[in-house]
Amino acid sequence: MSPELGTILMRTLSPNILVIFGASGDLTHRKLIPALYNLMCDGMLPENFAMVGFARKPNTNEGYRADIRQTVEKFSRTKPINEAVWARFETMMHYQQGDYSTSADYEKLAERLSTIDAAQGTNGNRLFYIATPPEVYTAITEHIGLTQSLKPEGGWSRIIIEKPFGTDLASARSLNEHVHRFFDEQQIFRIDHYLGKETVQNILVFRFANGIFEPIWNRNYVDHVQITVAEDIGIGNRGSYYEKSGVVRDIIQNHGLQLIALTAMEPPIELDALSVRNEKVKVLKSMRIDDAHGDGTVRGQYGPGKVDGQVVSGYLQEEQVAGDSQTETYLAMKFYVDNWRWAGVPFYIRSGKRLPLRTTEIAIQFKLPPLLLFSHNTAAAIEPNELVLNIQPEEGISIKFGSKEPGSGEKVQPVNMNFAYGSTFKSPAPDAYERLIIDAMLGDGTLFTRADEVEAQWSLISPVIDGWQSGSGSFIEQYRAGTWGPKAANDFIALDGRRWRTL
Ligand SMILES: NC(=O)c1ccc[n+]([C@@H]2O[C@H](COP(=O)([O-])OP(=O)(O)OC[C@H]3O[C@@H](n4cnc5c(N)ncnc54)[C@H](OP(=O)(O)O)[C@@H]3O)[C@@H](O)[C@H]2O)c1
Numbered sequence: 218m219s220p221e222l223g224t225i226l227m228r229t230l231s232p233n234i235l236v237i238f239g240a241s242g243d244l245t246h247r248k249l250i251p252a253l254y255n256l257m258c259d260g261m262l263p264e265n266f267a268m269v270g271f272a273r274k275p276n277t278n279e280g281y282r283a284d285i286r287q288t289v290e291k292f293s294r295t296k297p298i299n300e301a302v303w304a305r306f307e308t309m310m311h312y313q314q315g316d317y318s319t320s321a322d323y324e325k326l327a328e329r330l331s332t333i334d335a336a337q338g339t340n341g342n343r344l345f346y347i348a349t350p351p352e353v354y355t356a357i358t359e360h361i362g363l364t365q366s367l368k369p370e371g372g373w374s375r376i377i378i379e380k381p382f383g384t385d386l387a388s389a390r391s392l393n394e395h396v397h398r399f400f401d402e403q404q405i406f407r408i409d410h411y412l413g414k415e416t417v418q419n420i421l422v423f424r425f426a427n428g429i430f431e432p433i434w435n436r437n438y439v440d441h442v443q444i445t446v447a448e449d450i451g452i453g454n455r456g457s458y459y460e461k462s463g464v465v466r467d468i469i470q471n472h473g474l475q476l477i478a479l480t481a482m483e484p485p486i487e488l489d490a491l492s493v494r495n496e497k498v499k500v501l502k503s504m505r506i507d508d509a510h511g512d513g514t515v516r517g518q519y520g521p522g523k524v525d526g527q528v529v530s531g532y533l534q535e536e537q538v539a540g541d542s543q544t545e546t547y548l549a550m551k552f553y554v555d556n557w558r559w560a561g562v563p564f565y566i567r568s569g570k571r572l573p574l575r576t577t578e579i580a581i582q583f584k585l586p587p588l589l590l591f592s593h594n595t596a597a598a599i600e601p602n603e604l605v606l607n608i609q610p611e612e613g614i615s616i617k618f619g620s621k622e623p624g625s626g627e628k629v630q631p632v633n634m635n636f637a638y639g640s641t642f643k644s645p646a647p648d649a650y651e652r653l654i655i656d657a658m659l660g661d662g663t664l665f666t667r668a669d670e671v672e673a674q675w676s677l678i679s680p681v682i683d684g685w686q687s688g689s690g691s692f693i694e695q696y697r698a699g700t701w702g703p704k705a706a707n708d709f710i711a712l713d714g715r716r717w718r719t720l
Contacts, residue, residue: 240270341372362399413649456537517547522698
């Protein structure tokens, strides 16, 4: 973050206590605590700040501080640990053992928070972060809502809820209704950590802080959009989670649809939470799945194969996976955005595990020039212009265009003009969670998913899952680990006379 932004934040961040539910878990250790430590290193946390970790696992303050020191050593982006910063940081870290469904434990938590308020000047402001598995989201929100002493008069209280937010439209609606019984929408921050990534935020800067791209960002110039969210890893030890999720719930319903919405949305009238999210919701509501061929999806599941030279097992051989599992580890879909800007322009998206590499990108492919003057001098067909927004791991932007090959002929070669984030801005980008935690402390919901937005996402995806469950959707085809998914995915896009980008 820039020093200027740092100064602005220091002026407006109020003292507060962050209470993390599920503080003994993986997300807290790998992401949340390292994010807090890095914010502390950058001087971004308020002077009067404390974190209270709440979980069932017995532990003491000292024990918890020792635990998180290890994870910060391992996962922090700033290394090695700065001892002076750590000495102050650890005094802000507290642990409170408790059960998520026991009212008395929330009363004890409230007492603890009052004591910290008195000692550390945190003014009764509370940011509750639910970082547990979704099974306990409703119990925790209800108990926070009903425990008045957790929300002292004069302080603010806000709640961050991790993904997944629901497993289908009905459950997302019901969770929204439940949380709204205890919190106003302005107090609720639904996480999609992709929105905290610098390069995802840069989509808006790229589009709306530059004059040259927006005039061609529409159906008159764009042939199609291709989004790839590829992972080379398998499911690791998260078999039981993945069996219920699949790539449709893990990636497409949330990150995938967010990437499409940011690419397709109209310019907001202001860069505030209301205006930005209004525009995204409009896009989501104007989207439809192209089901001209089947249900508009291609599903795959990785079999044994080789990734990065290593032999890896197939999905069905992974731990906690049913031998006859019908969970997809690869999904390709085609959407249309039925509005004046995008009518008729396909948005293809593909995502999968055990693909040849880890990469996320949005590729805008433009139409060919109306007259192909040079095509007779070129053995290969002239390639269309492409603008690629690389989200990870190499963050940057590239533009492909045709150039004259040196020599006396008129041969056209595709070449790339590249901008790489890392080499231009020398400082490493903050982790998504750093930005999101600060925004929630500021009460800025721009980078969080609004209730109607999450329901609009599920309205698109739920019918597809229902179709699969009733046996009317696409079949699951195995693909060899380390390849670009099932053969049907190539046929799917080839039906439109197009092909997936070679990455
Ligand atoms: N891990 C990630 O990288 C990641 C990324 C994106 C989103 N998320 C989301 O963040 C949330 C937390 O993820 P996580 O990986 O940290 O989960 P986790 O490690 O499985 O669980 C977090 C903590 O919740 C408690 N817990 C686990 N299962 C429970 C259950 N059935 N009932 C009550 N408490 C239970 C445990 O603490 P105690 O037993 O000590 O109470 C555990 O340490 C999930 O909703 C996940 O989808 C995680």
